[in-house]
Amino acid sequence: MKFTKMHGLGNQYIFVNQFEEKLLEEELRELAIEVSDIFTGIGSDGLILIGPSETADLQMRVFNKDGSEAKNCGNGLRCVAKYAYDNALVSSKEMTIETLGGIVQATVTVNDTTNTVELVTVDMGVPRLKAEEIPLLNSSKSPAIQEKIQVDEGEWSMTAVSMGNPHAVIYVDDINEAPLTTVGPVIEKHARFPEGVNVEFVEQISKTEMHFRVWERGSGVTQACGTGACAAVVSSVLNGFSEKGEEVLVHLAGGDLYITWDKDDRVWMKGPCETICEGVYYKKSERK
Numbered sequence: 001m002k003f004t005k006m007h008g009l010g011n012q013y014i015f016v017n018q019f020e021e022k023l024l025e026e027e028l029r030e031l032a033i034e035v036s037d038i039f040t041g042i043g044s045d046g047l048i049l050i051g052p053s054e055t056a057d058l059q060m061r062v063f064n065k066d067g068s069e070a071k072n073c074g075n076g077l078r079c080v081a082k083y084a085y086d087n088a089l090v091s092s093k094e095m096t097i098e099t100l101g102g103i104v105q106a107t108v109t110v111n112d113t114t115n116t117v118e119l120v121t122v123d124m125g126v127p128r129l130k131a132e133e134i135p136l137l138n139s140s141k142s143p144a145i146q147e148k149i150q151v152d153e154g155e156w157s158m159t160a161v162s163m164g165n166p167h168a169v170i171y172v173d174d175i176n177e178a179p180l181t182t183v184g185p186v187i188e189k190h191a192r193f194p195e196g197v198n199v200e201f202v203e204q205i206s207k208t209e210m211h212f213r214v215w216e217r218g219s220g221v222t223q224a225c226g227t228g229a230c231a232a233v234v235s236s237v238l239n240g241f242s243e244k245g246e247e248v249l250v251h252l253a254g255g256d257l258y259i260t261w262d263k264d265d266r267v268w269m270k271g272p273c274e275t276i277c278e279g280v281y282y283k284k285s286e287r288k
């Protein structure tokens with residue numbers, strides 16, 4: 001199977017071009033687990049398929065490291081846009097990409113001297129805030145702003161936002177003390193989130209700057225999460241820490257993203273991505 005490994009701020013995925021490579025629906029989950037393995041696979045946070053769409057220029061499907069399918073992936077979208085431009089799957093710098101969470105529009109910024117994609121800007125659409133859209137059960141309010149959640153590690157206040165996929169944003173005083181690997185996995189699988197949740201810890205520095213760490217549903221700690229950074233900025237506006245229409249610089253473990261929740265309600269994400277390598281992967285079932 002031909003593959004390309006790419007990353008957005010260290011959030012690394014194996015990309016398969018389904019215009020060329022035909023995969024069976026029933027093998028996708030296992031394949032995501034296989035390729036993600038750092039010892040016997042390629043090593044990644046998951047698998048992303050780029051394929052034809054009836055409603056957009058391209059379709060993106062995202063599988064986490066544990067084989068679960070997600071409805072959206074911000075870093076994946078930037079990589080898909082770069083891949084599509086670099087491999088002439090599209091003829092324009094602007095393109096539409098269908099995800100299970102809806103259709104988004106992406107624009108690549110190209111350095112004309114080197115002809116390389118330096119940045120990708122994505123219109124991530126309108127965040128979904130109603131508790132049932134996350135989905136979050138037994139919420140005392142909708143939107144769920146500073147909603148209490150009880151776990152063995154204590155009671156936490158979270159703000160729940162869907163960017164097509166679910167996020168719970170928790171504010172901490174010091175990002176280096178964020179209980180990423182203890183509270184993260186427990187909230188991820190909490191019964192109040194019937195579809196699980198991505199858990200983000202945020203240290204707000206100012207109205208326009210924050211530190212961010214993530215425990216991703218289905219993948220654990222990753223270097224970055226694009227939809228999570230969008231959710232964090234939406235959460236900060238809802239909590240009165242940031243303002244609509246003002247760009248926020250989000251410092252993730254793997255680098256920086258620029259996120260704006262526009263006055264027209266749409267969320268914009270701007271950031272880099274890179275191609276790491278390309279190759280041929282031998283599926284476990286085909287190995288000699």
Ligand SMILES: N[C@@H](CCC[C@H](N)C(=O)O)C(=O)O
Nearest residue numbers: 070073074075165225226227
């Ligand atoms: N890393 C991604 C999100 C990938 C999916 C997520 N783990 C989920 O299950 O919803 C991003 O950059 O947004």
